[in-house]
Amino acid sequence: MQRRQFIKVATLTPLAILLGGKVVAMAKHYPLEPLLADLKRWPADKLSSSGSWNVSQIFQHLAQSIRYSRLGYPEAKPAWFQYTAGALALTAFSAAGSMRHPLDDAIPGAPALLADLPVDVAKAELEHEIEQFINWQGDLAPHFAYGKLSKQQYYSAHFLHIQNHLQQISLT
Secondary structure (H helix, E strand, O other): OOHHHHHHHHHHHHHHHHHHHHHHHHHOOOOHHHHHHHHHHOOHHHEEEOOOOOHHHHHHHHHHHHHHHHHOOOOOOOHHHHHHHHHHHHHHHHHHOOOOOOOOOOOOOOOOOOOOOOHHHHHHHHHHHHHHHHHOOOOOOOEOOOEOOOHHHHHHHHHHHHHHHHOOEEEO
């Protein structure tokens, strides 16, 4: 391979991979409505958590995340992070169809999660926030790590975030 061809391939290959991942990510749809319907069927008194947060704290965390997408996050990562690592992470998660992140990382600047809040109250809060998001017609706030997102991108982020946390919850 000639040097010029090598430079072209070396330059264009990462760009093609990034664009391909973006196309795959944008083509996938992550509906919150069926997830909400499933959540509503779960008996709050028969749920347990395998993680460091109890079920109530997981539901509170998820509700906070969805609420902040409408009303604004308390703190944000720097813009350079949002436009690089944050944007790449969301694209990768969306393209892969799953998210992996530390499941006991609080949202920066968010109030502490209440360990003693009843599960049914936290579950109702999460269900309410999902419904509010689905019906939201206003502008959406930039995500603290991913930056400015469209509603479709937020659907992906919320769906994948919820699914990631629900892996720690089981029926007892």
